[in-house]
Amino acid sequence: xxxxxxxxxxxxxxxxxxxxxxxxxxxxxxxxxxxxxxxxxxxxxxxxxxxxxxxxxxxxxxxxxxxxxxxxxxxxxxxxxxxxxxxxxxxxxxxxxxxxxxxxxxxxxxxxxxxxxxxxxxxxxxxxxxxxxxxxxxxxxxxxxxxxxxxxxxxxxxxxxxxxxxxxxxxxxxxxxxxxxxxxxxxxxxxxxxxxxxxxxxxxxxxxxxxxxxxxxxxxxxxxxxxxxxxxxxxxxxxxxxxxxxxxxxxxxxxxxxxxxxxxxxxxxxxxxxxxxxxxxxxxxxxxxxxxxxxxxxxxxxxxxxxxxxxxxxxxxxxxxxxxxxxxxxxxxxxxxxxxxxxxxxxxxxxxxxxxxxxxxxxxxxxxxxxxxxxxxxxxxxxxxxxxxxxxxxxxxxxxxxxxxxxxxxxxxxxxxxxxxxxxxxxxxxxxxxxxxxxxxxxxxxxxxxxxx
Ligand code: TAP
Numbered sequence: 159x160x161x162x163x164x165x166x167x168x169x170x171x172x173x174x175x176x177x178x179x180x181x182x183x184x185x186x187x188x189x190x191x192x193x194x195x196x197x198x199x200x201x202x203x204x205x206x207x208x209x210x211x212x213x214x215x216x217x218x219x220x221x222x223x224x225x226x227x228x229x230x231x232x233x234x235x236x237x238x239x240x241x242x243x244x245x246x247x248x249x250x251x252x253x254x255x256x257x258x259x260x261x262x263x264x265x266x267x268x269x270x271x272x273x274x275x276x277x278x279x280x281x282x283x284x285x286x287x288x289x290x291x292x293x294x295x296x297x298x299x300x301x302x303x304x305x306x307x308x309x310x311x312x313x314x315x316x317x318x319x320x321x322x323x324x325x326x327x328x329x330x331x332x333x334x335x336x337x338x339x340x341x342x343x344x345x346x347x348x349x350x351x352x353x354x355x356x357x358x359x360x361x362x363x364x365x366x367x368x369x370x371x372x373x374x375x376x377x378x379x380x381x382x383x384x385x386x387x388x389x390x391x392x393x394x395x396x397x398x399x400x401x402x403x404x405x406x407x408x409x410x411x412x413x414x415x416x417x418x419x420x421x422x423x424x425x426x427x428x429x430x431x432x433x434x435x436x437x438x439x440x441x442x443x444x445x446x447x448x449x450x451x452x453x454x455x456x457x458x459x460x461x462x463x464x465x466x467x468x469x470x471x472x473x474x475x476x477x478x479x480x481x482x483x484x485x486x487x488x489x490x491x492x493x494x495x496x497x498x499x500x501x502x503x504x505x506x507x508x509x510x511x512x513x514x515x516x517x518x519x520x521x522x523x524x525x526x527x528x529x530x531x532x533x534x535x536x537x538x539x540x541x542x543x544x545x546x547x548x549x550x551x552x553x554x555x556x557x558x559x560x561x562x563x564x565x566x567x568x569x570x571x572x573x574x575x576x577x578x579x580x581x582x583x584x585x586x587x588x589x590x591x592x593x594x595x596x597x598x599x600x601x602x603x604x605x606x607x608x609x610x611x
Pocket of ligand 1 (some may be wrong): 285346
């Protein structure tokens with residue numbers, strides 16, 4: 159086995175060493191998951207629900223430790239990290255309501271009775287990126303387990319610690335062995351094996367569109383089920399009739415949260431031309447006011463980027479010719495820091511407008527009218543989220559319907575609630591997670607006709 163160092167991105171210190179799983183161990187884990195699934199799918203719905211509730215309670219009891227672990231491993235602010243651990247608890251409680259509610263249909267037919275069942279798929283492979291290690295893992299494993307599947311989960315190489323702890327908590331809570339296994343390792347080894355191993359019946363992948371398209375192509379060979387949660391280039395559209403002060407005060411948090419390493423980051427701010435200058439004037443103090451620093455401090459609002467390599471990638475978006483309107487603060491010393499940065503693009507083809515930066519860089523550009531705003535918002539291959547700021551309810555609804563994205567918010571930047579569906583249009587993904595139908599995505603519908611004559 160090879161060992162990988164886990165680095166604290168705020169200090170550049172090694173916080174842990176983790177043994178990476180290889181291909182043979184992955185195969186063995188998948189085989190254990192397959193065998194465990196035979197009994198797990200037969201566990202009575204009420205008992206499966208109870209076990210998931212116990213798992214949620216174990217997460218709640220360990221919440222502060224999980225949050226501190228995420229601060230050390232991922233550089234998330236302590237406030238965010240507590241929310242993230244709480245989100246795992248909530249997703250598990252919500253999932254615990256699913257086994258008893260996986261309702262089928264009874265369909266009128268002649269000469270008998272027709273019923274449908276939602277059968278578990280078998281082994282589900284969940285591949286997680288480094289930006290939200292806890293919630294994204296839980297959005298996959300909670301509903302998958304609820305529907306009677308067993309789960310093998312690969313955390314990102316950079317951020318395996320909280321996932322490993324969640325695997326331990328599942329066992330402590332009484333989940334049978336091998337029902338939920340966490341396999342730290344390389345995407346090209348462990349993740350790839352989820353794609354090629356015939357016993358893995360579904361892959362849930364969250365990550366870049368580039369890797370996601372390879373996963374989808376690989377899964378196609380076995381007609382393997384797939385859910386993809388990929389990149390984004392979301393628009394924050396500010397109309398002249400909006401509460402400009404609120405729109406400007408909140409815009410930084412719609413894009414710089416988690417240092418911009420958020421698939422839902424509103425990384426393009428579209429502002430109606432008549433209020434463009436006024437908006438920028440209001441935005442500047444809001445951006446300069448974002449508290450960037452030690453993520454363990456209670457009042458810090460933005461931490462570091464995940465790695466030195468990622469910081470280089472982000473910095474490369476700012477070319478010598480890029481017009482930087484203003485930047486926020488960043489600490490000196492060790493840590494992969496990058497300041498909140500506001501740029502004014504020159505042309506619609508600028509990389510900063512067309513590519514996902516995945517860092518604290520936002521482009522602000524003007525639009526003329528409603529049609530122009532919708533045209534610019536949709537001028538991207540992505541379609542994950544977005545915000546619309548206006549005081550006109552009719553316009554809010556018209557624009558919400560016209561923007562090609564899966565998760566929109568009006569006069570707010572909220573994207574994720576565990577009880578509402580989440581996912582992307584176009585190249586931002588395929589399928590939906592969370593919400594009332596979450597468990598269905600981990601089942602096959604079976605139709606049974608019973609003759610009565
Ligand atoms: P990726 O490089 O795509 O990695 C994501 C995961 O896939 C990691 O666990 C990675 O393992 C694994 N992986 C890499 N190559 C693989 C392969 N050939 N086969 C199977 N698995 C493989 O993305 P990232 O840089 O970690 O995450 C950032 C991206 O995720 C952004 O584009 C962001 O928008 C997207 N994202 C989307 C969402 C939603 S919900 N739509 C949420 C969060 C993030 P390693 O750790 O070994 O690289």
